[in-house]
Amino acid sequence: MLILECPYCGVKAEETEFHGGGEAHLKRFGPGSSDDEFHGYLFEKVNPKGVHFERWRHANGCGKWFHAARDTVTLEVFGTYPAQTSEPPQDIKDKISAKRPGWSWREFA
Amino acid sequence: MSEPVSALNGASFDGTVAVREAGLQGMITLRGDLSSAKMKKAVKNATGAAIPGTREIAVSRESAAAWMSPDELLLMVPYDTAAEALGKIDAALKGEHYLAVNVSDARAVFEIAGAGVREVIAKLCPVDMAPGAFEPGTIRRTRMAQVAAAFWMVDAETVRVVCFRSVAGYVFGLLCDAAEPGGEVGFFV
Numbered sequence: 001m002l003i004l005e006c007p008y009c010g011v012k013a014e015e016t017e018f019h020g021g022g023e024a025h026l027k028r029f030g031p032g033s034s035d036d037e038f039h040g041y042l043f044e045k046v047n048p049k050g051v052h053f054e055r056w057r058h059a060n061g062c063g064k065w066f067h068a069a070r071d072t073v074t075l076e077v078f079g080t081y082p083a084q085t086s087e088p089p090q091d092i093k094d095k096i097s098a099k100r101p102g103w104s105w106r107e108f109a
Numbered sequence: 110m111s112e113p114v115s116a117l118n119g120a121s122f123d124g125t126v127a128v129r130e131a132g133l134q135g136m137i138t139l140r141g142d143l144s145s146a147k148m149k150k151a152v153k154n155a156t157g158a159a160i161p162g163t164r165e166i167a168v169s170r171e172s173a174a175a176w177m178s179p180d181e182l183l184l185m186v187p188y189d190t191a192a193e194a195l196g197k198i199d200a201a202l203k204g205e206h207y208l209a210v211n212v213s214d215a216r217a218v219f220e221i222a223g224a225g226v227r228e229v230i231a232k233l234c235p236v237d238m239a240p241g242a243f244e245p246g247t248i249r250r251t252r253m254a255q256v257a258a259a260f261w262m263v264d265a266e267t268v269r270v271v272c273f274r275s276v277a278g279y280v281f282g283l284l285c286d287a288a289e290p291g292g293e294v295g296f297f298v
Contacts, residue, residue, distance in 0.1 A: 009163060011164070017251055060250065061178075
């Protein structure tokens with residue numbers, strides 16, 4: 001079972017109190033972008049075996065969206081952090097590097 | 110004028126704990142910047158309570174202020190005075206960016222009392238109810254079986270549960286089932 005800690009209310013709860021919101025740190029392409037960019041934004045999601053970044057919502061709690069960095073194989077959660085950011089904070093990256101040296105995910109490593 | 114009626118009209122059940130629909134409760138949802146001085150004053154005026162810390166509930170006589178999220182409080186006042194309390198908030202927060210709504214009739218409140226209350230809640234919610242982990246003064250918004258609910262401990266043997274009025278029958282059924290005699294687990298004893 002996946003256990004996440006909401007960075008807003010500090011509640012450490014199991015998966016059923018949250019709702020997954022798909023991949024994190026998407027770059028949005030809307031009006032003015034090319035068809036390829038828009039297609040990529042809509043459909044080309046990564047589905048890695050290992051380190052992954054996701055959006056989650058504390059649906060049955062404070063209702064806030066946040067980010068989670070976790071391993072899709074072991075369900076280990078490296079950390080959660082607020083949604084008001086466009087890239088993972090350095091301390092989360094450091095934690096992942098300590099446990100999964102050489103990891104990379106999209107443009108982050 | 111029609112008479113206000115609570116969701117289940119005070120339904121009750123005696124099992125391993127006593128389950129009772131607590132009747133009408135005035136409730137106000139208040140959203141805004143919880144750190145502002147005006148907000149502090151508005152909450153004080155309306156309930157007499159201070160702004161609660163994260164996941165806390167501040168009680169002042171018959172009123173209370175409960176922390177719901179980083180920008181939301183649930184104010185509880187006697188049912189008859191909800192409109193008056195709302196007026197006080199609107200006056201205190203005039204010109205601020207905020208939202209205050211009387212949601213008294215959108216909710217149902219249950220009170221469960223008895224030595225086994227921790228166990229009854231623990232059967233239904235994914236929350237650590239061990240003494241020391243959850244104590245009076247803390248409020249927790251979570252999932253109760255399939256619906257959203259919030260609860261807090263009034264004292265060591267009394268818990269109040271708030272849910273949406275539309276699922277009051279469901280929540281009452283859940284609580285009664287979890288309190289069915291013979292279903293004691295004895296984990297927290």
